[in-house]
Amino acid sequence: MGEIQLMKGNEAVAEAAIRAGLDAYFGYPITPQSEVLEYLTLQRPEERTGMVVLQAESEIAAINMVYGAAGTGKKVMTSSSSPGISLKMEGISYIAGAELPCLIVNVVRGGPGLGTIQPSQADYFQATKGGGHGDYRLLVLAPASVQEMADFVDKGMELAFKYRNPVMILSDGLIGQMMEKVELPQQKERVTEFDPSWATTGKTPDRERNIITSLNLDPEKQYEHNMKLQEKYARMKEDVMYETFDCDDAEFLLVAYGSSARICQKAVNVARSRGKKLGLLRPITLFPFPTEIIAKLSRQVKGILSAELNAGQMVEDVRLAVNGRIPVYHYGTPGGKIYSPDDILKAIDEKLMGGY
Amino acid sequence: MDIKEIIQPENLVHKRTPLMTDATLSYCPGCGHGTAHHLVMEVIEEMGIQQDTIGIAPVGCSVLAYDFMDIDMSQAAHGRAPAVATGIKRLWPEKYVFTYQGDGDLAAIGTAETIHACNRGENIVIIFINNGIYGMTGGQMAPTTLEGMKSSTTPYGRDAKQMGHPLKITELVAQLPGTYYVTRQAVHKAGNVRKTRKAIMKAFEVQRDKKGLAFVEIVSNCNSGWKMTPNESNEWMEEHMFPFYPLGDIKVEGKIVKDLLKELM
Numbered sequence: 145m146g147e148i149q150l151m152k153g154n155e156a157v158a159e160a161a162i163r164a165g166l167d168a169y170f171g172y173p174i175t176p177q178s179e180v181l182e183y184l185t186l187q188r189p190e191e192r193t194g195m196v197v198l199q200a201e202s203e204i205a206a207i208n209m210v211y212g213a214a215g216t217g218k219k220v221m222t223s224s225s226s227p228g229i230s231l232k233m234e235g236i237s238y239i240a241g242a243e244l245p246c247l248i249v250n251v252v253r254g255g256p257g258l259g260t261i262q263p264s265q266a267d268y269f270q271a272t273k274g275g276g277h278g279d280y281r282l283l284v285l286a287p288a289s290v291q292e293m294a295d296f297v298d299k300g301m302e303l304a305f306k307y308r309n310p311v312m313i314l315s316d317g318l319i320g321q322m323m324e325k326v327e328l329p330q331q332k333e334r335v336t337e338f339d340p341s342w343a344t345t346g347k348t349p350d351r352e353r354n355i356i357t358s359l360n361l362d363p364e365k366q367y368e369h370n371m372k373l374q375e376k377y378a379r380m381k382e383d384v385m386y387e388t389f390d391c392d393d394a395e396f397l398l399v400a401y402g403s404s405a406r407i408c409q410k411a412v413n414v415a416r417s418r419g420k421k422l423g424l425l426r427p428i429t430l431f432p433f434p435t436e437i438i439a440k441l442s443r444q445v446k447g448i449l450s451a452e453l454n455a456g457q458m459v460e461d462v463r464l465a466v467n468g469r470i471p472v473y474h475y476g477t478p479g480g481k482i483y484s485p486d487d488i489l490k491a492i493d494e495k496l497m498g499g500y
Numbered sequence: 501m502d503i504k505e506i507i508q509p510e511n512l513v514h515k516r517t518p519l520m521t522d523a524t525l526s527y528c529p530g531c532g533h534g535t536a537h538h539l540v541m542e543v544i545e546e547m548g549i550q551q552d553t554i555g556i557a558p559v560g561c562s563v564l565a566y567d568f569m570d571i572d573m574s575q576a577a578h579g580r581a582p583a584v585a586t587g588i589k590r591l592w593p594e595k596y597v598f599t600y601q602g603d604g605d606l607a608a609i610g611t612a613e614t615i616h617a618c619n620r621g622e623n624i625v626i627i628f629i630n631n632g633i634y635g636m637t638g639g640q641m642a643p644t645t646l647e648g649m650k651s652s653t654t655p656y657g658r659d660a661k662q663m664g665h666p667l668k669i670t671e672l673v674a675q676l677p678g679t680y681y682v683t684r685q686a687v688h689k690a691g692n693v694r695k696t697r698k699a700i701m702k703a704f705e706v707q708r709d710k711k712g713l714a715f716v717e718i719v720s721n722c723n724s725g726w727k728m729t730p731n732e733s734n735e736w737m738e739e740h741m742f743p744f745y746p747l748g749d750i751k752v753e754g755k756i757v758k759d760l761l762k763e764l765m
């Protein structure tokens with residue numbers, strides 16, 4: 145068993161970044177994720193592993209530092225919260241277009257605009273549908289615990305390099321701020337020898353120069369590039385991840401991710417204790433979305449409720465998976481308000497089960 | 501004497517650097533960008549640092565600089581080259597990193613990235629092509645457009661009251677402790693080309709010696725955007741640009757060598 149600590153989700157991400165052997169972190173403070181940069185600067189990662197940590201002048205600068213650094217072939221990450229992620233979107237689009245691996249953590253807060261610093265899941269669309277300009281996708285991981293905040297750093301980096309694509313950890317203010325027991329991963333060595341076949345490492349006589357760019361002025365080439373990207377996004381299906389609770393005999397199904405899934409799990413326990421056959425499907429990857437399992441469960445259950453801390457976003461993907469077979473409802477509280485298991489149970493009674 | 505007798509190694513006064521690729525330059529005939537490209541590549545060749553150099557191409561006419569420079573390069577979003585360079589340099593502190601940016605890129609949309617990279621003293625070289633206009637997008641007003649100067653978005657001339665004053669970003673960054681060498685040069689005449697080459701060499705030496713940021717402005721023409729012939733544009737540049745953007749070193753070895761207050765007036 146690894147080292148156990150009581151930590152905030154944000155601290156766990158930061159500690160895991162050092163332990164995963166990351167080469168650099170570039171960030172800018174914003175609530176509710178400032179602890180990531182604070183923890184990293186406190187830990188002197190430059191001494192622990194040689195990892196570079198830099199506070200940038202803005203989120204725009206931070207994501208462009210990530211772009212430059214990721215282009216060198218090394219492991220880099222940034223983190224922010226909703227308004228800051230919006231600022232990063234141009235850079236993220238460039239990173240996706242140039243096919244660079246990197247990790248972006250979004251500790252989501254309520255919006256729109258400056259919104260609130262309370263937890264929210266209102267950035268689901270932005271994270272899973274691209275977010276910036278152009279036809280691109282991020283691979284999106286949704287942690288539901290402090291443990292997963294830590295685990296998804298290394299996992300995310302692995303996937304980022306597997307696909308040469310930016311990976312986003314879509315967390316929220318609740319997971320970022322709450323403290324839980326976490327088993328920390330072993331310290332990995334920072335890899336100093338790596339594949340320089342595509343990275344900006346300095347052109348040696350034995351190879352052509354490497355160019356990091358998202359520009360293809362020729363529409364034929366840009367089309368080819370886009371088709372290659374689409375093929376890659378389709379391939380990501382093989383890494384779809386989800387978890388099921390009490391789904392085997394379920395007659396009604398909750399679909400929820402991240403902190404909402406935690407609340408829904410409690411609701412399932414209460415419902416089961418009252419003899420109601422409720423199950424929960426928790427998507428862990430939001431892109432790729434666990435479409436197949438939802439389609440399968442839609443042949444078993446009578447109705448689905450997508451519970452999200454927003455005005456109804458993931459429900460659209462659930463409906464696409466269900467394809468009209470059974471009713472799919474949304475329950476949610478946008479703007480940073482958090483629902484309780486009781487609210488979920490009430491919504492289930494009202495929307496799903498009727499007089500059940 | 502026939503041509504065969506003339507083209508002997510001993511008669512060679514200038515040779516095209518192999519660090520420029522064979523791709524045809526995309527610049528308008530007469531434009532200073534091409535000369536500036538050659539100079540940067542010549543310096544890298546002379547210092548023997550091709551294997552250790554990473555360049556950043558901006559958004560602007562020089563967006564395709566990586567087609568012409570035979571080194572590893574990264575394209576950057578509009579204005580963000582100094583941040584991209586920071587990311588690279590922090591991970592490759594022993595390599596040479598430079599940005600090549602226009603005035604719209606460096607002094608308008610990228611002002612924050614420019615100032616902060618300079619202020620942190622990032623150990624990089626910034627090559628700044630000031631042509632007083634947005635060349636690539638068709639000749640709109642740049643932050644550096646002179647008062648009274650016409651562009652496609654100042655068709656009656658730049659009115660400072662309404663559109664703001666031309667920005668002397670180079671004098672501005674010279675005042676930051678992170679810059680070690682700041683100079684303003686030109687490439688329209690042979691004498692200027694020689695001086696600019698020296699300045700670029702010095703800038704890369706500053707980086708080699710880890711002294712801080714070296715900033716080389718090149719006041720250049722944009723004959724297309726200015727709607728002039730190449731010759732007219734060079735004359736116009738001498739007559740109008742140089743008085744406002746005077747050539748010469750501004751900061752050497754970390755010390756300001758010009759009366760900046762006077763320059764800033």
Ligand SMILES: Cc1ncc(C[n+]2csc(CCOP(=O)(O)OP(=O)(O)O)c2C)c(N)n1
Binds near residue numbers: 642
């Ligand atoms: C975010 C963004 N805004 C605007 C543009 C359009 N654009 C391309 S080049 C350019 C101006 C470039 O001017 P400058 O930096 O002076 O370079 P020059 O072409 O004169 O060398 C603009 C506004 C863009 N590509 N990206």
Ligand code: SF4
Binds near residue numbers: 532721
């Ligand atoms: S538009 Fe201006 S800056 Fe661009 S290549 Fe032509 S002359 Fe040069």
Ligand SMILES: [Mg+2]
Binds near residue numbers: 602603630631
């Ligand atoms: Mg310009």
